[in-house]
Structure formats: C-alpha cells, structure tokens
Amino acid sequence: MNKPSLPAPDMAAEVPPDNPLTTKEGWRHFIGHEPVPPRLLTAGGRAALSPQERMREDERRREYHADLPMVNTPVIRKVTATSRLLIQLNRNQISARRGVILSGGSGTGKTTALTQLGRAHELAVRKRHPRDANRLPVVYVTVPPAATPKMLAMEFARFFGLTFPSRADITDVVDAVCATAAHVRVDLVLVDEIHNLTLTTRSGAEASDQLKYFAERLPATFAYAGMEVESKGLFAGTRGRQIAGRFVVIPATPFTxxxxxxxxxxxxxxxxxxxxxxxxxxxxxxxxxxxxxxxxxxxxxxxxxxxxxxxxxxxxxxxxxxxxxxxxxxxxxxxxxxxxxxxxxAPAKPARKRRRAACCTSAGCPIRSRPPGTRFPPPTSAAWPPSTASTSTTSGHRSPSARSPAACAASSSPNASQHSPDAPSTPSPARCPSSAAPSPIGRCSGTSHRPAATAATPGTPAAK
The missing domain is CATH 1.10.8 (Helicase, Ruva Protein; domain 3)
Incomplete structure (x- = not known):
C-alpha cells in the first residue's frame, strides 16, 4: 500500500518579501522598528536557565548588538534642524523650493543622517495626524547607476508600488507618480546616491532635468545625499548653477x-x-x-x-x-x-625591552666572543681549571681573546714558544681563570670571568 504523499511546501511563503528601504513597505518597517534592549540576567538567573533557553537568550543579545540603537551625531542634528526649517519655508512656495544636499566621503554617515531625517519627520507628522493612516509624508529613493529619466521615474513608481508595462511612456509614469504623491500628501523627498548623476553625459543631464521636474511638480522639500558632490560636477554648467542656487550643502566629514x-x-x-x-x-x-x-x-x-x-x-x-x-x-x-x-x-606602540644577562664589556669576555644566539655549554666539571671542552668556542677553537693580560707563567715561559702554532695546545694547570667557561647563569665578574662561588684548585695562581 502506497503511503499518501505529503504536500509540497509552499516555497513562496518561506521566501521573505522583497521590501527594501526604497519601497513604502520597507520604509514603514524602518520607521516602526526600534531596537529594544534585552534585560540582563543575574548570575543565579542565568544559571537557572536550561541550555536551550541560554542559547536563545544569547541569540537575542547578539541580534540586539548587531543592530544597536542609533546615536544622535552632530551631522544628524544639523541636517534635521536645517531640513525642518526648509520644510516650513517651502510649505507655501509655488516653485523654486529650497533643498539640502548632504555631501561627504564614504563612511561619514550620509545615508544614516538622511534616513534619520526622514524618520524624525514622519514620526512628527504621525504625531500631529494620528488618525490619518493613508498619509505617507516621506519618499525615499536612490539614483541607479547610469540613470536615465525613465529609470529615475520608475524608482519613484516602485516606492509607491505602481507597476507599468515595459513599453509604458515616461509621461504616464511621471503623471501617475505625481498624482499618487499628492494623494498621500508627500512633503519630504529623500534622494540618495545623487553622485550617480553625471551632468557631463547626455543621459545624466536628462536625468537631472527629470529630478528637477519632480521638484517642480511635487509640493515637497528635496534632500539629496552623495559622495563629494562638489567634485562630481553636480554644480557645473547651467543646470549645476541652478542647483547650487537652490540647495544648502551640509558637509559630512569624519570626526577630528x-x-x-x-x-x-x-x-x-x-x-x-x-x-x-x-x-x-x-x-x-x-x-x-x-x-x-x-x-x-x-x-x-x-x-x-x-x-x-x-x-x-x-x-x-x-x-x-x-x-x-x-x-x-x-x-x-x-x-x-x-x-x-x-x-x-596611529602612534607606534613601544617595543618591549628584552632582559639581558649582566656581562662585562671587556674584549676578553667569553660571552662577547661567541656568535649571537649561541648557547653556552654546560660545565663539564665543578673543578678548577675547566676542561678543554669548556674553554673552546662553538667552532671547536679556543678564542684568542680569552686570555687575560695577567697571563700565567706557562704561556710566558720560553717553553711556550717552542710549540708549533699548528699543533694543538693543551691547557696548562697554571692557566689563568679568564679562559674558563662561564657559569650556568652566564654572568661575568670583572675581567677575570670566573664564577664567584668557584674555589681555586691548589697550585693555581690566585686571580687578580
């Protein structure tokens, strides 16, 4: 008997809706979203949670910290205060309305200031008109790259949820956008990425004219934001001079x-x-x-x-x-x-000083005569004088500088000159302690280089 097949899951229900900030649904979600700080549990309260509850609690705090509440920066305060004044001045203007341009480099908070301006204005309008649910006082759009007049008009239509066939005339799109904006009482238009308008090209100049036409048709204040618009040619030529004569430029710069x-x-x-x-x-x-x-x-x-x-x-x-x-x-x-x-x-961090063993500065020091990074061999015997192995360097040859000026009698006697320079030399029982191997801690004492706790063997001359 075949088991009944389960119905296929509704994939459309699992896919989240495409509601970016440039749509009225996404904009309303942005206006109504306010991060709520989660409560902090005591040590006892956290210990009483089950592993699953603790995991959910940590996940809530991670989500909260990933979307911290917005802080009121000087740029946001200046943009909000200036735009509110311009909205008041433009309320009864028929044409030549004033606007604001937020210009600055990347990461200076231009988009944040622009959206916070729209949020503050819409919340104020909702407070004045709590029963008018159809009112949509703010429009937020972005200028697409290589924008044409029709592309720009379709951005406004997309915000309102208006759809048109691909062969629709631009005049029909503009008329529908203006009629809808008047119906929902738009009085603030936010245009981001304005630097994508290049007045030196034909399509860019035509798109700029289309934006100016919207500013003439809509009884609203326009606020632009873009990257260093002064150097992008937005104020160049006849069109640029007209924009420069109507807009206030607010620079968005990094903190100093x-x-x-x-x-x-x-x-x-x-x-x-x-x-x-x-x-x-x-x-x-x-x-x-x-x-x-x-x-x-x-x-x-x-x-x-x-x-x-x-x-x-x-x-x-x-x-x-x-x-x-x-x-x-x-x-x-x-x-x-x-x-x-x-x-x-950034200032350079101070380098950490290495601790170095105390050592004399004389040329006869066996520590100084060794190559850098050479470890000292352990002493072969506690007796004095040391063996041949302890008086040689790492290469197997005794350092010529290991002899003290107070040379022993064996090295200055006439018998010492009879040895061939190529013949291996045998340490004399009367050799001075300057050729001795250093102590295990690598510490030198004066010019004699002998360990302080080592006693001289009977018959050995006293160290000077």
Whole structure:
C-alpha cells in the first residue's frame, strides 16, 4: 500500500518579501522598528536557565548588538534642524523650493543622517495626524547607476508600488507618480546616491532635468545625499548653477581629534554607544577610556566606529567573556579606508625591552666572543681549571681573546714558544681563570670571568 504523499511546501511563503528601504513597505518597517534592549540576567538567573533557553537568550543579545540603537551625531542634528526649517519655508512656495544636499566621503554617515531625517519627520507628522493612516509624508529613493529619466521615474513608481508595462511612456509614469504623491500628501523627498548623476553625459543631464521636474511638480522639500558632490560636477554648467542656487550643502566629514573640544566630542560619542551595550561583565567607561585607540582604528568615521563596537559586542557574547577589551577589538575587521587611516595616524606602540644577562664589556669576555644566539655549554666539571671542552668556542677553537693580560707563567715561559702554532695546545694547570667557561647563569665578574662561588684548585695562581 502506497503511503499518501505529503504536500509540497509552499516555497513562496518561506521566501521573505522583497521590501527594501526604497519601497513604502520597507520604509514603514524602518520607521516602526526600534531596537529594544534585552534585560540582563543575574548570575543565579542565568544559571537557572536550561541550555536551550541560554542559547536563545544569547541569540537575542547578539541580534540586539548587531543592530544597536542609533546615536544622535552632530551631522544628524544639523541636517534635521536645517531640513525642518526648509520644510516650513517651502510649505507655501509655488516653485523654486529650497533643498539640502548632504555631501561627504564614504563612511561619514550620509545615508544614516538622511534616513534619520526622514524618520524624525514622519514620526512628527504621525504625531500631529494620528488618525490619518493613508498619509505617507516621506519618499525615499536612490539614483541607479547610469540613470536615465525613465529609470529615475520608475524608482519613484516602485516606492509607491505602481507597476507599468515595459513599453509604458515616461509621461504616464511621471503623471501617475505625481498624482499618487499628492494623494498621500508627500512633503519630504529623500534622494540618495545623487553622485550617480553625471551632468557631463547626455543621459545624466536628462536625468537631472527629470529630478528637477519632480521638484517642480511635487509640493515637497528635496534632500539629496552623495559622495563629494562638489567634485562630481553636480554644480557645473547651467543646470549645476541652478542647483547650487537652490540647495544648502551640509558637509559630512569624519570626526577630528586635534583639539580638546574635538576629543571630548569623540569621547562623548563613544560613551553614548557604550551605554547601549548589554554585556554581563563589561565595566562602564572601558570604551570611553579607549577613545583615542578607537579614533585611530576608525579614522574618526562613524560608520567604522559602529561596526567596530557592534562586532566587539557580538564576539564578547559568543566567546562568553561578556566584556569588550582592546585585545578583542583588535580582531574585529574594519573597512579598508579605516585600516589605511590607522596606519597613517596611529602612534607606534613601544617595543618591549628584552632582559639581558649582566656581562662585562671587556674584549676578553667569553660571552662577547661567541656568535649571537649561541648557547653556552654546560660545565663539564665543578673543578678548577675547566676542561678543554669548556674553554673552546662553538667552532671547536679556543678564542684568542680569552686570555687575560695577567697571563700565567706557562704561556710566558720560553717553553711556550717552542710549540708549533699548528699543533694543538693543551691547557696548562697554571692557566689563568679568564679562559674558563662561564657559569650556568652566564654572568661575568670583572675581567677575570670566573664564577664567584668557584674555589681555586691548589697550585693555581690566585686571580687578580
């Protein structure tokens, strides 16, 4: 008997919906999302959890630290204050409305400031009109690479969820977008990646004209964000001069560490991020004490700082240490720009000094006569004088500098000159102690180089 086959799983239900920030569904999710700090359990409460419950608790804290609450930076405050004023000024304007352009390098928080502006404005509008569920006061779009007028218009249509056939005329798309925007009462339009508009090309110039046409048709304030738009030709030519005459440019630059005020501002930012951590054994103020290290490691860029602290917090939960240290932050990867900035600005760490055995500086020292890295052989006998093996160097030949100026009588006697220079020499019982092997601890004592605890053998001349 054949068993009934199970129904195939609904793959469409398992795939998450495609709701990026550039759609009204994704934007509404962004507006309503607020990271909730998880509660920290005591040691007893954590010990009472089962392994599965402890795993779920750690997973919640990892997810929280991967998406820490946003901090209010100076750029965000300036963009929000300027844009709110422009929205008030543009409310009764028929044309030539004023706008704002956020310009800066990568990792300086341009997109963050732009989206936080839209979030703050929409929350304020919802507070004033709590019963108007159809109101959509903010539109967020990005300029696609090599944008054409129709591509730009379709970005606006995609945000509203409008669909058109592939052969649709651009005029129909623009009219539908403007009608929908008026119906939901849009009064703030956010356009990101504005540097993708190149006014030196025909398609880029036409796309810029299309964006200007939207600004004339929609009763809204436009806010742009892009990478170093001043050097991208956005203000060049007739079109550029018109944009420059209507928009306020707010630079987004990395933090600096030159003055005391700059250092305190950076330390306050680090302290604000540290206050959002939820780690069991982290000492408050640790990251604030590492503010200079964090500045050099991130180049003063808010995006790199956020990545570094969030990554350190996630690793601290995973390895069970529950604290962020400089050693842990060293293994958190950051972007290439931050790494290069760290190489240019970070102070060199002091080299650790090696402990060296005390030794004399005379040329006859057997320690100095040995090649670097040579280990001293153990003494063959505690008796004095040492054997032949202990008076030779690592190459098997006795060092000529091992003889003291107070040479023994055997080396200065006439019989000593009768030996052939090529014949192997035999140590004399009366040899001075300067050719003796060093003590096991490798310590020399004056010019005699004899161990302090070794007594002379009867018949051996006393050391001078």
């Amino acid at each position: 560490h030159a003055t005391t005020e700059d250092q305190e501002s950076w330390r306050a930012l680090v302290g604000t991020l540290e206050s959002t951590l939820r780690l069991n054994h982290h000492t408050p103020g640790t990251l604030a004490g590492l503010s200079e290290y964090l500045f050099h490691r991130t180049g003063g860029m808010i995006g790199s700082l956020s990545q570094l602290i969030r990554g350190g917090a996630v690793l601290a939960v995973e390895d069970g240490t529950e604290r962020i240290t400089e050693e842990l932050l060293d293994i958190v990867p950051v972007d290439y720009a931050a790494e290069q900035s760290n190489k240019r600005t």
